[in-house]
Amino acid sequence: MPNHNLVDFLSKVSFFSEVSKQSLENLIVNSSEESFRKNDTIIAKETIGDSMYVIINGEVKVHDKEHQYDILTEGECFGEYALIDNKKRSASVTAIERTDVLKIEREDFLNLMSADSGLAQGVLAVMIKRHRELDTIQERLSTSKLELELVSSKMNGLIQGAMDAIIMFDRNFRIVLTNPSANKLLENDDALQRNILYFFDEESAEVIESLVNEAETNTTKTINSFIPNIVKVIGSNETETLNEGTISKFGNETETFYTLILRNIEERIEAEDQINFLTKQAQYLKEEIKELTNDYGIVAEDVKMQNVLSLIKHVAPTNATVLINGETGTGKELVSRAIHEASDRKDKPLVRINCGAIPANLIESELFGHKKGAFTGATADRKGRFLLADKGTIFLDEIGEMPIDLQPKLLRVIQEGEFDPVGSSETIKVDVRIIAATHRDLLQHAADGKFREDLYYRLNVFPIEVPALRDRGKDVCLIADQMIKGFSKKMNKPLVDLSETDKSVLMSYHWPGNVRELQNLIERAIIVSKDGTIKFKDIIPDKRSDKELSQEQQEDKIYTAKELLTLEKENILKVLKQTRWKISGKNGAAERLQLPATTLASKIKALGIERPI
Known part of the structure; x- marks a missing residue:
């Protein structure tokens, strides 16, 4: 940079702002410009400094290893103390990008200070100005100290009066502060310097320990987050409580502390569990079972289905266990509902559970409930489906899929009307009417060792066989007609009447998916219908052989x-x-x-x- 430009530049630097341009010209005569590439070290910590630097352009960082103190840019200075002492530098300075600096060596600066009174006076004026600023800062600090003491007093009042438990501990997990709520939770008024992990169960202790260890490993990472797991605290008197919590980190490189805030949620969990129980019970009382039939009811003109209705009428008033057999999608659930609605239990819940849709390790808890702590994740007592169905009916769909090791417990409920929740020795009595359904041959299933034979005979007190849709004659057309009316209204589509050709197509199809497949096809037909017409031939899959199709073509020729x-x-x-x-x-x-x-x-x-x- 030309000297006259450099003089103008230095006059804007705060350190030289009171120095005359003539003195600055004298200063730059013995100074030198140097350039540094990205990541070049300009000053190394622990080295003895002998020069001051002014950044002409570029950017540097002041740091100690990975810890960064400051970023300096164009017009800022560093290394000023090297002009008046020869002590070791307390930090390093490294170029962040290509940087040009003006280097002023101590010996040249001191000689110029002696020879140029203008330079000395200008630098002294800047130093006096800085001193006055320091005095002002000191006064502000004194005021801030009083304010800080007041804030600290208020904070202490908040901590001591908080209903939540507040626990502070160091990086070694030693407790350094507790509030009264924490002392109550820990059942200990003298918990200071104790290891906080000793007050948790094993799982909670591992969670807290892992969070702290992660923060200690990654020093740049801060913690101020909600703990995802429920924290189980075990007090000094062995009282166990469930809590939700947050953890935060504060301090510096020398000292690090953690604040754990815990809130007891047992009452909330108990209330939520009761709400869930009542909500589920209300849901089971609703007049809606849409999965198979979308509320179309049982349509039965065919003699086979008329026989099913006759059996329903005979068995409904009794408490007999019913086993409903039939292919998938034939309406077994609808039959179970019909039995319940025609029974003396119709004002009580009809509770349905699909034994094939629940994982084997969860179905026992789902059926019989569990006690808090019975297994990992059991954070509260849970009422099972049998208790929900008390005084009502339980429908065990796909009973053939029930794990064989759970079948004796079901057998006990059928025989004795009682069961034990998972993790409990308490026996619960229930009055439940059992209706089971399956598409399997349970007797063959038993012969294959996958189903208990004694359970089969207990379930098969009153068997009902639901015929396949293809065996119900004109019922398929009646059901389709009701479905068309329902979907047309729902989708705001023109009502479609079944033609004789449509009926012929519906009755000639095999219907492997039964009523459920019919429902899906009718819904699709209504969606694609135009001007109130449906082409069922384009919608219903044609699974006839090429020979059959060829014969039909010949017949139509x-x-x-x-x-x-x-x-x-x-x-x-x-x-x-x-x-x-x-x-x-x-x-x-x-x-x-x-x-x-x-x-x-x-x-x-x-x-x-x-x-x-």
């Missing part, structure tokens, strides 16, 4: 007169061969074709049919 003569000739030849060319008489070709012998003879002649030699 229109023949020309020539083709008809050819067909007639082939037909007469076929019957003549079968009768060995016997035209008249018993079992002759004329009799087989139901034609007079003279008429057949005329046709043979007209068609040019000749007996082979």
Whole structure:
């Protein structure tokens, strides 16, 4: 940089702001410009400094290893103390990017201070100004100290009066502060210097320890977060409590502390559990079971389904256990609901559980409930489905999928009307009517060792076989008609009437998915319908063989007169061969074709049919 530009530049630097331009010109004569690349060290900690630097352009950081104190840019100075002492530097300075500096060496600076009174006066004026600023800062600090003491007093009052437990501990997990709520939670008024981890169960202690260790490993990372797990505290008197909490970190490199704030949530969990219980019970009382039939009810004109309704009517008033058999999607759940609604228990819950949809390790808890602490994650007591169904009915769908090791417990409920929740020795009595359903052959399942035979016979007190949709004749059309009305209204579509062709298509399809498949296809048909018309042939899968399709195509074909003569000739030849060319008489070709012998003879002649030699 040219000298006159450098003088203007230095006059704007705070350290030289009171120095005359003439003195600055004298200063730069013996100074030098130096350049540093990115990551070059300009000053190293513990080295003895001999120069001051002014940043002309670029950027540097003041740091001690990885800890960064400051960032300096153009017009800022560093190393000023090297002008008046030869002590070791307390920090390092490294270029963040390419940086140009003006280097002023101590010896040249001191010589110029002696020779140039203007420089000395200017630097002294700056130092006096800085001193006055320090006095002002000191006065502010004194005022701030009083304010800090007041704030500290208020903070202490908040901590001591807080309903939440507040515990502060160091990096060695030694407790350094507790408030009265914490002392109550820990059941200890003298917890200081004790290891905080001793007051937690093993799982909670591991969570707290891992959070602290992670923060200690990564010193740049701060902690101020909600603890995702429930924290179980075990007091000095062995009282266990469940808490939610937050943890935060504060301090510096020398001393680090952690603040743990805990709130007891047992009453809340108990209240939430009661609310969930009542909510579930209310849900089971609703008049909605949409999964299979979307509220279409049982449509039954076919004799097979009429027989099912007759069985429902007979068994409903009793407390007999019912086993419903049938393919997937036939409406077994709807049958169970019909039994419940026609029974004396209709004002009590009908509780459904799909034994095949719940993981094997959870189904026992789902059915019978559990006590708090029975297994990992059991943070509160839970009421099972059997207790929800007390005085009502429980529907065990897909009973064949129930784990075999759980079946004795179900057998006990059927026989004795009692069970023990998971993790409890308390026996609970219930009055529950059991209806089970399956698509499996349970007796064969038992022979294969996958189902208890004694449980099968206990369930099979009153069996009901729900027929497949393909075996219910015109019921498929009646059900489809109700579904069309329901979906049309729901989707605001024009009402579609089933034509005779539509009915024929519906009745000729095999329906492997039964009523559930019919529901899905009808919904799709209503979605794609245009102007109140549906093309069921384009929607229903055609699973017939190529041979069947070819035959149908032949049946639909229109023949020309020539083709008809050819067909007639082939037909007469076929019957003549079968009768060995016997035209008249018993079992002759004329009799087989139901034609007079003279008429057949005329046709043979007209068609040019000749007996082979």
